[in-house]
Structure formats: C-alpha cells, structure tokens
Amino acid sequence: VAPASADILAKAANGIADDFLSTALLAAACPVFFAPAMNARMWENPATKRNVRTLLSDGKHILGPVTGTLACETSGAGRMLEPETIYEALCAATHPKILEKCRVLITAGATAEPIDPVRVITNRSSGKQGFAVARAFAMAGAEVTLIAGKTNEATPLGVKRIDVTSAQEMFEAVKREVSDNEVFISVAAVSDWRVKNASSHKIKKAFSGIPHIELEENPDILAYVAKLPDAPFCVGFAAETENLIENARAKLFTKGVSLIVANLVADALETQTTSVVFVTADEAKPLANTTKEAVAEALAQAVSRFVN
Numbered sequence: 001v002a003p004a005s006a007d008i009l010a011k012a013a014n015g016i017a018d019d020f021l022s023t024a025l026l027a028a029a030c031p032v033f034f035a036p037a038m039n040a041r042m043w044e045n046p047a048t049k050r051n052v053r054t055l056l057s058d059g060k061h062i063l064g065p066v067t068g069t070l071a072c073e074t075s076g077a078g079r080m081l082e083p084e085t086i087y088e089a090l091c092a093a094t095h096p097k098i099l100e101k102c103r104v105l106i107t108a109g110a111t112a113e114p115i116d117p118v119r120v121i122t123n124r125s126s127g128k129q130g131f132a133v134a135r136a137f138a139m140a141g142a143e144v145t146l147i148a149g150k151t152n153e154a155t156p157l158g159v160k161r162i163d164v165t166s167a168q169e170m171f172e173a174v175k176r177e178v179s180d181n182e183v184f185i186s187v188a189a190v191s192d193w194r195v196k197n198a199s200s201h202k203i204k205k206a207f208s209g210i211p212h213i214e215l216e217e218n219p220d221i222l223a224y225v226a227k228l229p230d231a232p233f234c235v236g237f238a239a240e241t242e243n244l245i246e247n248a249r250a251k252l253f254t255k256g257v258s259l260i261v262a263n264l265v266a267d268a269l270e271t272q273t274t275s276v277v278f279v280t281a282d283e284a285k286p287l288a289n290t291t292k293e294a295v296a297e298a299l300a301q302a303v304s305r306f307v308n
Contacts, residue, residue, distance in 0.1 A: 001025070002063075003080045006048050012060070013051035021194055021302050030188070031093065033061040035086050042046025063089050104142045105181040105232070106134050107174065107188035107221065109149035111167040114244070115213060116199040117286030125189035127151030129237070129274070129292045133187055134159050136296035145181065147173045156288040167191050167218040174221050178232065182202045182301055185221040193216050222246040224257040230258030235299070238262040248279040258306065261299060278302060 001008060001021070008021060012034070017023040025032060034055065042048060043065060052062055063086055068079035081089070108130020112120040127148065135156035141159045143162045147170055155161045162177070164170045167190045180186060193215040203211050226234045234257040240247045241264065248262035263276040274287040276295050287298055 001033070002035035002083075002086055004034035006036075006038045006042045006045075006051075009034060009036065009048060009055065010065060010078075013054040013058075028127075029059065031059075032085075033063055033093070033181075035063045035080050036065045036078070037071075037080035038065075038078045039072050040074065040078045043076075043078040043089045049138060049147045060093065061093060064292070084158060085191070086126060092139040092157060095139040095141075098139060098308070099300060100141035102137075102138050102142045102183060102307060103175050103181040104144050104183040105143060105147070105174065106130060106137070107147045107149075107170060107190070108134065109151035110189045111149045111191045111218075112165050112189050112195040113167065113218075114197050114198050115211075116201065116203045118202050120279065121191060121193075121195065122150060123189045123191065125151075127153045127188075127273075129295065130187035131156060132240045132292045132296040133185060133299060134292065136300045137185075140182075140300045142300075145177050147177070147188070149190075167194060167221070171219045171221050171224070178225055181232050182307060183235070184222075184225045184232045185237075185303075186225075186297075187237045188221075189239070190221060191218055222257065223255045233263065233303065235303065238244060239265050241265050245277060245284050247283075248284075249278065252278055252279060252281065260300065261295070 011022040012025050015026060016181060017026040026306045027204050036043065048300050056062060056241065064081040065078050067077045069075050070078055075181060109127035110123045110125040112122040114120050118229060131153040134144050138144045138158045139158055147162045147164060149164055165175050170188060170190060196214040196216040222234065222236045225231060236251060236255055236257050238248045238251050238260050240262060244262050244264055248260045252260045258280065260279045262279050263274055272293060274292055278285040278287065287295060
C-alpha cells in the first residue's frame with residue numbers, strides 16, 4: 001500500500017473493513033507491505049506508533065518513511081520512500097535468501113589519484129557493475145559493506161556504504177573492514193599507480209611548463225586480502241583488451257583467488273550491458289550479451305555454491 005496514510009494503518013491494525021482497500025487488506029492471504037506517508041506529527045503520534053507495532057507483530061511489512069519535505073510543506077519524518085526504493089525492497093523481501101547472514105565486503109567504482117588539488121588520474125569505471133553486485137548480494141540475504149570510489153550510483157537498500165577517493169584510502173578501508181567478512185569481492189577499478197610528487201597547490205600552466213609527474217605503485221588490495229591468514233573467499237574482476245581467459249587465469253593464480261569475473265574493456269566500461277567469463281582454475285563459463293544485474297545475480301549464485 002503506497003502511500004499508506006495514518007488512517008489505513010489504523011484500520012489495518014484494528015481489523016476495520018469499511019471500504020474497498022481495508023476490506024481487501026483484511027482478506028489478503030499474501031504478504032502485505034505498507035509505505036507510510038503522512039505529516040511528521042502524525043507519524044510520531046503514539047497511536048500511529050502503536051498501530052505500526054501491531055502490524056509488525058501481525059507479520060506485515062513497513063517500508064519507511066524517511067525524513068524529507070512533506071506534502072504539507074514542512075520537513076520531517078513521514079515522507080514516503082521513492083517508488084524505486086519501494087520496488088527494490090519488495091524484490092529483496094521475495095528474493096531467495098541463498099546467502100542469508102553471509103558477511104560480504106565489496107569494492108566498487110573508480111579511484112582518483114591527485115596530481116594537484118584540481119587534477120586527478122582516474123579511469124572510466126562507472127561503478128554500475130559493483131553496485132549491481134552489492135544489490136544482488138543484499139537481496140540474497142547477505143550483510144553487505146560496500147567501499148565505493150568515484151561513482152554516481154545510489155546506495156542499494158540495506159547496504160552499508162563507505163566512500164573513498166584514492167586507492168590508498170580504499171586499501172585502508174578494506175583493512176579496517178575485512179576481518180568481519182566471509183567473502184571479499186573486488187569490483188573496483190583501482191589505479192595501479194599514484195602520483196609520488198603531487199603538488200599541494202594548483203600547477204599553473206603559464207609558469208610551470210609541462211609538469212614532471214613521478215608515479216609510484218599503489219597497494220594490490222585483492223592480493224593483500226587473499227594472502228591474509230584465514231582469508232575470506234575472494235573474487236576479482238578483470239577488464240582486459242586481449243587474451244581474455246589467459247590473462248584472467250594468470251590473475252587468478254598471481255592474486256591467489258578462487259574466481260575471476262573477466263570481460264573485455266569494450267564490454268565493461270560505460271555500458272549498460274556486458275559479456276563476462278567466470279574463470280576458475282578448472283573452467284571458464286561465459287555469460288554473453290546480458291545485463292550487469294544478471295551478472296551480479298549469477299555471481300551471487302556462484303559464490304553461494306562455494307561458501308555454503
């Protein structure tokens with residue numbers, strides 16, 4: 001029921017069936033979800049809180065509300081969730097929980113290495129695939145922590161998000177979080193190098209000429225996690241320009257991980273669809289011309305077979 005007013009919450013909680021909607025709710029044999037929307041004072045009223053507790057104890061589901069601008073032109077708790085978020089919550093509630101309570105750490109998005117306070121070295125990763133993976137694993141019941149670099153993607157419902165900028169910041173965040181997780185999935189496009197002589201002031205073209213930029217290697221986050229004592233189950237992503245399976249399998253062994261999801265750069269960056277190959281030590285399974293969401297679902301299925 002969206003929007004769910006204080007009136008319909010009260011009727012449903014007390015078994016009142018005096019109109020079409022309340023009668024349908026009283027007769028419903030399916031799961032019932034309410035997305036409340038009302039004035040903040042109405043939402044905070046003890047009667048509404050009591051009705052919500054009753055509905056929850058009856059097995060009904062309450063989605064939201066959130067704090068924001070309300071129809072009465074005030075701001076506060078009582079704003080209905082966005083329709084996209086409601087849809088995501090409904091999908092998650094009915095999704096098979098093949099990874100229930102599995103703790104999963106995911107990196108996503110691009111890192112950015114500063115040259116000066118204005119300029120950075122980065123890459124073309126949008127973060128779409130990593131966020132799709134986080135969403136799929138959360139829907140499968142996992143407790144997901146997402147460490148995100150540069151991206152415009154919205155945080156999936158139920159996912160803990162930690163924002164970082166550089167590869168070193170991502171590395172430090174992974175080190176802090178990884179011990180609590182059973183699975184680590186490195187989707188992020190992490191810069192291999194950072195600027196060793198980054199300037200603290202904007203480099204002026206008119207006075208400096210062509211700047212000398214000295215690079216140094218960034219930490220290998222995936223390899224670090226894979227070599228930890230009692231390391232989590234590790235999955236890496238590889239975007240290649242040639243020799244896809246050979247390069248992916250080489251990465252599998254050099255990083256010391258169990259699974260690599262590999263694709264060609266043309267199929268991976270700044271696209272809505274993709275083609276990938278799931279590469280293990282023994283086999284290579286292609287998944288061609290599909291969505292990034294489908295890849296994420298397939299990965300959740302694959303990981304569940306390894307960890308369960």
